[in-house]
Amino acid sequence: MNPKANTRFGHAGRLSPIRALLILCVVLLGVLPVAAQTDVSGFWVLNVPTGDGNVMKTFFDLKQSGDQITGTAWIEGRKLAISEGSITGGKLHLVVNLSSRDPQHQAVYEGTAQEEKFRVVVHNPGGNVAVGIAARTTGDAMAPPPRLPPPALHEVPENGLVLAPPMGWNSWNKFAGRVDDVTVRTMADAMVASGMRDAGYTYINIDDTWEGLRDAQGNITGNLKFPNMKGLADYVHSKGLKIGIYSSPGPQTCAGYEGSYGHELQDAKTYAAWGFDYLKYDWCSAGNIYQDSDLQAVYQKMGDALLASGRPIVFSLCEYGHGDVWKWGAKVGGNLWRTTGDINDSWQRMDEIGFSQFEIASYTQPSHWNDPDMLEIGNGGMTADEYRTHMSLWSLLAAPLLAGNDLRSMSEETKSILMNAEVIAIDQDPTARPVKKISEQGPLVVAARLLMHQDLAVGLFNRGDAAAKVSVTWKELGMHGKLQVRDLWAHKDLGKIADQFSAQVPAHGVVFITVGH
Ligand code: GLA
Numbered sequence: 001m002n003p004k005a006n007t008r009f010g011h012a013g014r015l016s017p018i019r020a021l022l023i024l025c026v027v028l029l030g031v032l033p034v035a036a037q038t039d040v041s042g043f044w045v046l047n048v049p050t051g052d053g054n055v056m057k058t059f060f061d062l063k064q065s066g067d068q069i070t071g072t073a074w075i076e077g078r079k080l081a082i083s084e085g086s087i088t089g090g091k092l093h094l095v096v097n098l099s100s101r102d103p104q105h106q107a108v109y110e111g112t113a114q115e116e117k118f119r120v121v122v123h124n125p126g127g128n129v130a131v132g133i134a135a136r137t138t139g140d141a142m143a144p145p146p147r148l149p150p151p152a153l154h155e156v157p158e159n160g161l162v163l164a165p166p167m168g169w170n171s172w173n174k175f176a177g178r179v180d181d182v183t184v185r186t187m188a189d190a191m192v193a194s195g196m197r198d199a200g201y202t203y204i205n206i207d208d209t210w211e212g213l214r215d216a217q218g219n220i221t222g223n224l225k226f227p228n229m230k231g232l233a234d235y236v237h238s239k240g241l242k243i244g245i246y247s248s249p250g251p252q253t254c255a256g257y258e259g260s261y262g263h264e265l266q267d268a269k270t271y272a273a274w275g276f277d278y279l280k281y282d283w284c285s286a287g288n289i290y291q292d293s294d295l296q297a298v299y300q301k302m303g304d305a306l307l308a309s310g311r312p313i314v315f316s317l318c319e320y321g322h323g324d325v326w327k328w329g330a331k332v333g334g335n336l337w338r339t340t341g342d343i344n345d346s347w348q349r350m351d352e353i354g355f356s357q358f359e360i361a362s363y364t365q366p367s368h369w370n371d372p373d374m375l376e377i378g379n380g381g382m383t384a385d386e387y388r389t390h391m392s393l394w395s396l397l398a399a400p401l402l403a404g405n406d407l408r409s410m411s412e413e414t415k416s417i418l419m420n421a422e423v424i425a426i427d428q429d430p431t432a433r434p435v436k437k438i439s440e441q442g443p444l445v446v447a448a449r450l451l452m453h454q455d456l457a458v459g460l461f462n463r464g465d466a467a468a469k470v471s472v473t474w475k476e477l478g479m480h481g482k483l484q485v486r487d488l489w490a491h492k493d494l495g496k497i498a499d500q501f502s503a504q505v506p507a508h509g510v511v512f513i514t515v516g517h
Pocket residue numbers: 172207208253254255282318341342
């Protein structure tokens with residue numbers, strides 16, 4: 001027997017009640033779960049398998065005071081504050097707000113202590129539930145990789161693609177992380193069967209969450225949802241369509257998948273070898289390494305890589321309008337560049353984005369387009385009038401027309417909006433002259449764009465909540481005399497009209513006309 005232990009606890013025959021209590025306390029502490037007695041302060045990594053072969057890592061830097069927890073979470077490359085945190089009886093509860101605009105957009109983490117770890121159930125916005133294990137880690141584990149110096153600036157030669165705004169379909173708005181090979185193939189089928197291809201929609205674009213891991217040579221692979229990228233590209237091509245892919249200049253994409261950081265040339269070559277025709281390149285976690293002042297150089301790197309790949313690949317910049325991209329997007333080989341944050345399927349967001357674009361319209365030119373984000377038409381969150389406003393406004397802006405709905409189950413109304421040939425013709429007008437705001441009176445906005453044959457496309461918009469009369473004079477449009485007016489949604493010639501045009505416009509609606517001789 002250890003003599004020191006004897007000294008400490010005395011002899012068994014002389015155990016006093018106080019000593020007995022002390023011993024009981026020590027024994028009890030020894031069997032309680034670790035997390036109930038230890039402070040959870042420190043760095044944690046939560047590993048959540050996504051089911052497609054990837055494991056999403058979320059990092060936490062926690063500070064515990066009593067049973068309250070504060071700190072920070074790194075979710076999909078973003079550093080976010082923990083808005084609510086507690087631990088009671090080995091049960092961990094953390095809430096992180098994912099959007100500054102929408103307080104309901106939260107991730108909730110419910111952890112149960114398991115020895116040194118927690119089993120965590122993650123409640124994501126939209127009802128998606130995932131399960132993972134959180135373990136302690138170090139601060140270094142979540143540091144971004146070292147900064148690769150961005151290249152010196154130069155002008156990337158023109159690729160000559162998309163002389164009119166690109167038209168197609170993208171998976172994100174409707175499917176987000178649920179997109180897979182079958183969805184993409186059936187969407188290509190539906191693009192043809194619905195008449196969308198013949199209406200001009202060409203690109204089938206896979207957005208985030210197709211990515212798998214890199215192989216031993218560092219080549220990117222598709223994940224379990226995308227077992228055969230080349231086969232998929234071949235299939236889409238066999239339908240007379242083109243195919244697009246997605247990546248990030250950062251180490252991770254916005255959904256936390258593998259990005260192209262340090263692999264730009266290699267990835268461009270892989271996309272070309274698979275047969276891809278379009279790359280959307282999304283800033284995401286590059287923001288943890290670079291400043292906005294590096295945007296141009298970082299995008300230039302991929303612009304060069306795409307040209308070097310030897311395949312014509314449309315280059316779509318996605319940087320949420322940061323760094324006045326419209327001033328340098330063309331110089332990095334960009335064919336289109338995002339001018340705003342993400343759209344969603346609500347009148348409020350579409351209206352906010354769409355009507356904020358007039359000032360920068362003059363930066364748009366053939367092969368280089370402002371991109372106010374993809375279409376939500378047919379996704380169900382807006383009325384038909386609102387979707388007609390969406391389509392009319394995007395066409396006046398010469399915006400890319402990338403449908404974001406399920407093409408396999410479109411209502412006749414959705415089809416009539418997405419496939420209105422007269423409205424599409426405005427979007428695709430070869431002169432790409434910039435739209436101009438003609439007047440704005442409260443919620444009533446008139447905007448016009450000069451077309452190829454000197455006709456004008458004129459949108460009479462009512463952003464208000466009640467129907468209203470909206471007017472425009474020929475003088476305001478720089479025209480005079482009697483002009484031929486055609487209603488592009490009614491598909492009707494309204495005859496020759498003198499001096500001015502007025503229309504009753506529904507709430508959140510539009511009357512879209514051409515005016516000419
Ligand atoms: C960002 C982009 C979106 C979409 C998602 C994918 O939010 O702006 O268009 O690509 O990333 O994670």
